[in-house]
Amino acid sequence: MIVTKGLRKSFRPRRGAATVDAVRGIDLNVAEGEIYGLLGPNGAGKTTTLRMLATLLVPDGGAATVAGADLRAEPGEVRRRIGYVAQGGGTTDQATAREELVMQARMYGVRKAEAVQRAEQGLAAFDLTEFGDRVCKTYSGGQRRRLDLALGVVHRPKLLFLDEPTVGLDPRSRSQVWAEVRRLREQGMTVLLTTHYLDEADALCDRIGIVDNGGIVTEGTPEELKQKISGDSVTIALPDARTTTGAERALAELPCVQRLEALPDEDGLRLHVDSAATAIPQLLRTLAAAGIEPERVQLQRPSLDDVFLALTGRALVHSG
Numbered sequence: 001m002i003v004t005k006g007l008r009k010s011f012r013p014r015r016g017a018a019t020v021d022a023v024r025g026i027d028l029n030v031a032e033g034e035i036y037g038l039l040g041p042n043g044a045g046k047t048t049t050l051r052m053l054a055t056l057l058v059p060d061g062g063a064a065t066v067a068g069a070d071l072r073a074e075p076g077e078v079r080r081r082i083g084y085v086a087q088g089g090g091t092t093d094q095a096t097a098r099e100e101l102v103m104q105a106r107m108y109g110v111r112k113a114e115a116v117q118r119a120e121q122g123l124a125a126f127d128l129t130e131f132g133d134r135v136c137k138t139y140s141g142g143q144r145r146r147l148d149l150a151l152g153v154v155h156r157p158k159l160l161f162l163d164e165p166t167v168g169l170d171p172r173s174r175s176q177v178w179a180e181v182r183r184l185r186e187q188g189m190t191v192l193l194t195t196h197y198l199d200e201a202d203a204l205c206d207r208i209g210i211v212d213n214g215g216i217v218t219e220g221t222p223e224e225l226k227q228k229i230s231g232d233s234v235t236i237a238l239p240d241a242r243t244t245t246g247a248e249r250a251l252a253e254l255p256c257v258q259r260l261e262a263l264p265d266e267d268g269l270r271l272h273v274d275s276a277a278t279a280i281p282q283l284l285r286t287l288a289a290a291g292i293e294p295e296r297v298q299l300q301r302p303s304l305d306d307v308f309l310a311l312t313g314r315a316l317v318h319s320g
């Protein structure tokens, strides 16, 4: 559904300023019916990639076929076959959801009576019927986002681009948007989305391309990516901050500990070790020798954050 080869784009912010190589040659292969996620920190080049594929930016180099049409030779054809939901959405404040949907369908050449019918279906499908005749400025963030999705698919595209679909939403609205995206996939739509949320990529995407510094550093299913990380993570919950500092000092010296960090929200440590089976007995012996009794020791599968850290040397959540 999407094939790109060496797609690139640079920007010159001002005359005389240095060029920013936003996308430095991206190769993508997204199959029909997939939810594919571009995951990466702010500024990695995700939005620029999406905007090129949606014909909103002209690439500086490379080639792409999008929904069966050549991006550079037939941008109009690409535009007719895709839906695009921008980061901030595209709704106006004064129109109602119903009016927006009718207008959008009409813009794609749908006849009036059919457009009215599609608006009705869109409102029902995205749980918007109740307030479909209220002006958009009165909607909550989640309601607006669902309307953005309904607008993105009112002309029934084969391929939908979603730029950061759940940014700024509360957890309930996020999972509602995820459910809508999955439903679209079940109906046969292909979805390419960008996100900098690990849990979103993990929960929603069939495959993920990890983007950093204008390129894809690795790609695969969430499981494949996690398997690329050798070793295990172990978390140790400790009774208080003082004990945590003592444990950190005692464990940092152990050869089996590759990396060690304090847990962000509770007293305790997270360690990356070669093999939990051999490391845990050593960790417990070392703690006991230092007179420290952990409250809990847990083995954890590596997260996508571990994958990103291993590939780039930076934590995804802090690197934006």
Ligand SMILES: Nc1ncnc2c1ncn2[C@@H]1O[C@H](COP(=O)(O)OP(=O)(O)OP(=O)(O)O)[C@@H](O)[C@H]1O
Pocket: 011, 012, 013, 020, 021, 022, 023, 040, 041, 042, 043, 044, 045, 046, 047, 048, 049, 194, 196
């Ligand atoms: N119009 C522009 N002019 C100059 N620089 C730009 C322009 N658009 C993007 N950039 C730069 O290109 C790089 C990639 O930006 P892009 O928006 O694609 O990243 P992103 O991964 O989508 O990040 P975010 O999640 O914040 O949207 C950044 O350094 C950005 O500042």
